[in-house]
Amino acid sequence: MRFSTLLSSLALVATSLAATDEQDTTSLQASLQTTTSIKIASGCSFKDTFTATAQSDLDKIAGCEAVQGDIVITGDLGSASIANVKAIYGDLQIFNATNLEFFAADAITTITGSLKLHGLTVLSTLSFGSLNNVGAINWVTLPNLVETGLTQVTDCNSIYISDTMLSDLNGINPSNVEIFNINNNFNLASISSNIQTVSNALSIGFNGDDTIVEFEDLVWANNLTFYSVASISMPNLVAINKSAGFFESSVQELNFPLVDLIGSDLTIENNNYLSYIDFSNVTAIGGGLVIVNNTDLTSIDNVDKIKTVQGAVVLKGDFDNCTMSSLKTVRGAFDLETSGYADCDPFKKLSKNGGIQGEFKCKAKSKPSSSTSKSSSTDSESSTKTKDSTSTSSSDDDSNSSSATNTVSSISSTSKGGAASLKNTSIFGTMAAILLSLL
Numbered sequence: 001m002r003f004s005t006l007l008s009s010l011a012l013v014a015t016s017l018a019a020t021d022e023q024d025t026t027s028l029q030a031s032l033q034t035t036t037s038i039k040i041a042s043g044c045s046f047k048d049t050f051t052a053t054a055q056s057d058l059d060k061i062a063g064c065e066a067v068q069g070d071i072v073i074t075g076d077l078g079s080a081s082i083a084n085v086k087a088i089y090g091d092l093q094i095f096n097a098t099n100l101e102f103f104a105a106d107a108i109t110t111i112t113g114s115l116k117l118h119g120l121t122v123l124s125t126l127s128f129g130s131l132n133n134v135g136a137i138n139w140v141t142l143p144n145l146v147e148t149g150l151t152q153v154t155d156c157n158s159i160y161i162s163d164t165m166l167s168d169l170n171g172i173n174p175s176n177v178e179i180f181n182i183n184n185n186f187n188l189a190s191i192s193s194n195i196q197t198v199s200n201a202l203s204i205g206f207n208g209d210d211t212i213v214e215f216e217d218l219v220w221a222n223n224l225t226f227y228s229v230a231s232i233s234m235p236n237l238v239a240i241n242k243s244a245g246f247f248e249s250s251v252q253e254l255n256f257p258l259v260d261l262i263g264s265d266l267t268i269e270n271n272n273y274l275s276y277i278d279f280s281n282v283t284a285i286g287g288g289l290v291i292v293n294n295t296d297l298t299s300i301d302n303v304d305k306i307k308t309v310q311g312a313v314v315l316k317g318d319f320d321n322c323t324m325s326s327l328k329t330v331r332g333a334f335d336l337e338t339s340g341y342a343d344c345d346p347f348k349k350l351s352k353n354g355g356i357q358g359e360f361k362c363k364a365k366s367k368p369s370s371s372t373s374k375s376s377s378t379d380s381e382s383s384t385k386t387k388d389s390t391s392t393s394s395s396d397d398d399s400n401s402s403s404a405t406n407t408v409s410s411i412s413s414t415s416k417g418g419a420a421s422l423k424n425t426s427i428f429g430t431m432a433a434i435l436l437s438l439l
């Protein structure tokens with residue numbers, strides 16, 4: 001099936017995985033909204049990590065209503081449980097317990113740190129029936145886990161779930177998060193969430209068989225990144241404060257009609273079924289605008305309010321109707337190449353009067369003449385039509401704009417994650433830069 005895609009992305013996913021792993025709790029900005037405050041009894045506070053390798057170790061803390069410190073469970077246990085404990089002011093980590101099939105901690109309502117489950121290869125049942133507040137959910141490589149075992153998590157800053165067999169994300173319902181990253185869960189065909197804001201990054205990739213993504217309540221998010229999704233529904237999204245990237249997905253539409261701000265790059269790449277995009281209310285893009293290699297996208301017309309692009313504009317494909325009629329300023333390069341129809345003249349004019357500050361290239365068929373659909377009217381390489389006899393006419397050549405030297409300096413004002421503003425706008429460069437800047 002999508003094996004080659006998976007392979008090629010494996011390295012990238014692995015890198016971003018490791019990095020997210022590191023940042024999962026230490027970099028969290030917010031504290032939980034509603035934590036319990038239970039007095040720590042003597043003997044229930046651990047300066048060093050409390051490590052349990054057998055149930056008898058865990059039984060030692062069963063007399064604690066609350067535990068201060070980190071708890072690590074590891075080793076040869078087949079099943080394990082924590083009884084009575086209501087709050088852990090610290091992490092609860094279970095790793096390298098490769099025989100662990102069952103874990104329960106049904107009294108716990110609060111874990112202020114991270115609930116970290118890593119490499120539990122036979123874990124099939126998890127039960128956290130009372131958990132409300134948890135700093136981070138960080139679950140990696142749980143290949144036998146089908147259900148979350150969570151019922152009522154409403155307060156959680158970071159959710160990172162990778163390489164599990166979960167079929168849904170039931171019981172995880174926070175309103176505001178910093179990180180929501182769900183990747184490589186092959187059983188997960190649909191992701192629905194009531195999350196309203198994402199202050200760092202929302203990333204979804206390589207789950208199920210092209211995941212259906214529904215965030216009906218999402219109002220703003222800093223970064224959005226999607227790979228291998230079937231559809232995206234975010235009808236209330238008004239701001240993408242940083243970047244948005246849509247890659248290698250089977251989405252047919254990208255509908256973001258309320259979004260008026262994109263703080264960094266907007267990248268739409270290699271979506272073979274994409275036939276409709278709507279970013280019709282976007283007026284400014286704080287990074288680059290890249291729409292390339294979306295084979296079914298025959299029209300780029302719903303980007304017409306965009307006035308300024310702080311990075312480069314790269315539009316390549318087989319589309320018509322790309323006018324970008326409000327465009328006034330492009331700080332990076334401009335490269336429009338389509339086998340369809342587009343009028344290069346307005347863009348060329350913009351390049352000449354300095355509105356496009358980087359290199360300029362425009363390659364498209366000129367409008368089909370009404371008389372005959374002469375195929376010889378092809379490839380008006382942007383230039384040579386209107387030889388205006390102004391002083392700038394010396395740089396009438398298409399792709400070699402004399403203002404190209406401005407490019408680099410003017411780009412420095414863009415976001416550092418501005419992948420598309422890089423001068424080398426190769427696809428891989430763009431992707432790598434975006435992924436790198438996610439780290």
Ligand SMILES: *[C@@H]1O[C@H](CO)[C@@H](O)[C@H](O)[C@H]1NC(C)=O
Binds near residue numbers: 075076096
């Ligand atoms: C994992 O556990 C096994 C025994 O169960 C032990 O030999 C090994 O060192 C542990 N690995 C790590 C990384 O803790």
Ligand SMILES: *[C@@H]1O[C@H](CO)[C@@H](O)[C@H](O)[C@H]1NC(C)=O
Binds near residue numbers: 200201222223434437
């Ligand atoms: C995502 O957001 C974070 C936090 O604002 C930022 O540091 C990072 O650069 C962003 N990543 C991208 C690709 O914009």
Ligand SMILES: *[C@@H]1O[C@H](CO)[C@@H](O)[C@H](O)[C@H]1NC(C)=O
Binds near residue numbers: 222239241261
């Ligand atoms: C993102 O943009 C929205 C709408 O402009 C704003 O309310 C929100 O505070 C912004 N978030 C961040 C983290 O800047």
Ligand SMILES: *[C@@H]1O[C@H](CO)[C@@H](O)[C@H](O)[C@H]1NC(C)=O
Binds near residue numbers: 259281
């Ligand atoms: C477009 O954005 C403006 C703010 O810039 C907002 O007031 C308006 O409601 C938006 N229009 C639509 C159709 O969403």
Ligand SMILES: *[C@@H]1O[C@H](CO)[C@@H](O)[C@H](O)[C@H]1NC(C)=O
Binds near residue numbers: 270272427
């Ligand atoms: C463009 O899409 C085609 C078809 O999916 C794919 O084979 C090719 O590798 C893509 N090109 C780039 C540069 O990603």
Ligand SMILES: *[C@@H]1O[C@H](CO)[C@@H](O)[C@H](O)[C@H]1NC(C)=O
Binds near residue numbers: 321
């Ligand atoms: C381009 O725009 C014209 C006029 O608005 C419309 O008739 C035509 O269907 C559009 N082409 C595509 C491919 O959407």
Ligand SMILES: *[C@@H]1O[C@H](CO)[C@@H](O)[C@H](O)[C@H]1NC(C)=O
Binds near residue numbers: 397398399400
């Ligand atoms: C662009 O400039 C380079 C060197 O400056 C030159 O070799 C090349 O032929 C030029 N290309 C066009 C299309 O003018």
Ligand SMILES: *[C@@H]1O[C@H](CO)[C@@H](O)[C@H](O)[C@H]1NC(C)=O
Binds near residue numbers: 424426428429
């Ligand atoms: C542009 O990027 C491609 C792919 O990453 C690389 O092979 C090429 O050398 C780069 N070119 C320049 C001029 O940096």
